[in-house]
Amino acid sequence: MLEAILALTALAVAFGLLLGFASVRFKVESDPIVDKVDAILPQTQCGQCGFAGCRPYAEAIASGEADINRCPPGGETVILALSDLLGVDAKPLDDEVGEEKLKEVAIIDEKTCIGCTLCIQACPVDAILGAAKQMHTIIESECTGCELCVEPCPVDCISMHTVKEDLNNWKWPYPEAGEKKA
């Protein structure tokens, strides 16, 4: 009887120490789920989900505070990837956050721009070049199409344009049409 108790206690102590050591030795700094969710999100940083950027939304998803269907730029692809990652059911995009649309970039009408720098302050990815009382311009390759610069502009000189399809970003269509035709 006594031996059994001692043996079990010894085992409990041994494993306790082992687990304690492991929790210190293999400590993970940030929540790995947040990183994984953040990796799936499109990084538009538009805030349409109601959070101040993609990372805060990822944190909210990881902690269960937010649903996975609140990212309009990511659309169906992101919802499917998130449902796959988190093991929850996919659902259509939440109506209140907006709808999925083609990738856009912002363009400044440089004739109208007064150089107020308000858009520069609004851009989450520093994609606008300019200085006070100097004309501003958007670095198209860095623009995520978040639209955050459109509203602050006092002279309404920023407009959103759908990214044009060219030979280098064109995609072969899904061959469903071929199957139907036959």
Add this chain to the structure above:
Amino acid sequence: MSHLLHTFPGGLHLPGNKDMSTGTALTEAPIPKRLIIPLQQHIGAPAKPVVEVGDSVLKGQVLAQPEGYVSAPIHASSSGTVIAIEDHPVPHPSGLTAPCIVIETDGEDRWIEHGGNPDYTNLDPSDLRNLIRDAGIVGLGGAGFPAFIKLNPGARTELDTLIINGAECEPYISCDDMLMREHADQVILGARIMRHALHAKQCMIGIEDNKPEAIAAIGEALDNLDEKGIELVVVPTRYPTGGEKQLIKVLTGKEVPAQGLPIDIGIVCHNVATAASVFRAVDQGEPLIQRIVTVTGHGAAHPKNLIVRIGSPIKDVLQAAGGDNGVPYDLIMGGPMMGFTLTGDELPTTKTTNCLLLATQKDAAEKGPVRPCIRCGECAQVCPALLLPQQLYWHARAKDFDKAQDYNLFDCIECGCCAYVCPSNLPLVQYYRFAKTEIWSQEREKKAADKARERHEFRQFRIEREKAEKAARHKSRAKAVKKDSADSDKKAAIQAAMERAKAKREATEVQPKNTENLTEAQKKQIAEAEARRNDPKTQSAGQASEDKE
């Protein structure tokens, strides 16, 4: 000719239909009224125009310079005036428009001053590559990859084998065949130059055995040029022997690693037409401004091969070949296996236009309705890349791109053998192409997202840093004010000291300076006088007497 041949897996014996277009000799297509020259006719970045609307240009003049390493310049294929630099439909499966330089020709076909380097052996291989790059030469076999890159052995000092690809395995196409028949010497001389640039130990020209005339011509040219270093190898006709990896396997028995390049195993493969244009570029200084195009199919009135100026509208090329014969046809660029249907004949010919196929019902046997896959496995047997086409099909259809990549989707050469044998008539290659471009697009998006994340995080870091710096500045200013008050004691002390010093100075100043070294009597006199002066009773008198003095 006792070369040991190997075989590649899969493949098909297809009806060649090449005799249709090899009956008549090569002729030059007339200069079209208008040349439409796309800025992107190659793999890589589009070239950047260096001419403006209104400029008159000469034949062979550079119209656009390459941008970046993987790119190629574009030259004027005849003399005339640039009338537009604008978007124009280009031959591409998408049917999209792309920037083109439009030239109205003057019919004079005046050359720009140009000269060659017949003595190329004295040139450094890197100079040779620059020459070839400046001539705008890209792979003429179909892909259009800039040739100078494939002539760079990289870190290697030498290369095992240079293979000149004259297999031309796709049915109907005969442009390489006609080139070898009529300009075999150019092919051999081009191969010599390429070999010099690459320092290749051996060089082989592989030709399928369905082109006896070309084989004879090349053999004769080798004898005439007394070229012993280049081996002519006749390979059995089987589609797709002309695929780079397949030809390498047949000739050397070596396999290009999955998702690798031939250079990884010390082999470089170039098309015969590329070799011939390298010769003309190096020997005569002629840039790539023309190519041979096969006009064929049962819809063509007189199937034949033409030497076409790059940028000639397809309509003009068809007309030069005698037009169609009235039978309704689909216009296909390339062959029946790998080509794609064009949206119209207003499109220009490009560096990669090898064949214009006027495909009637006779050419493209009516495929039955698409039925579900029955997992018969025919496709796997004919796949030359040893892939499992039906697995790829399932995963591509389900948009499960990770799985498709697990089954080596990117080793698919899109030869179309699987779709050709499929009893269910599934458009298999279309599924693979869809999956490939979709994966590339996702990769681009992922890259863009990673960049956006990085920039966003840096912005946040910067804002934090600026805040911290501002706070630090405020703090240091506040400290400075405090310091002032602490200093006031010290200042007061200094002030006091200064005042003391001033008082002392004033005190000493009232003593006259000439009272030193005086006798006791004089001192006494002065003391009395001082006493009188300080005595209020005598003050006025003393003052008066002093004044008098």
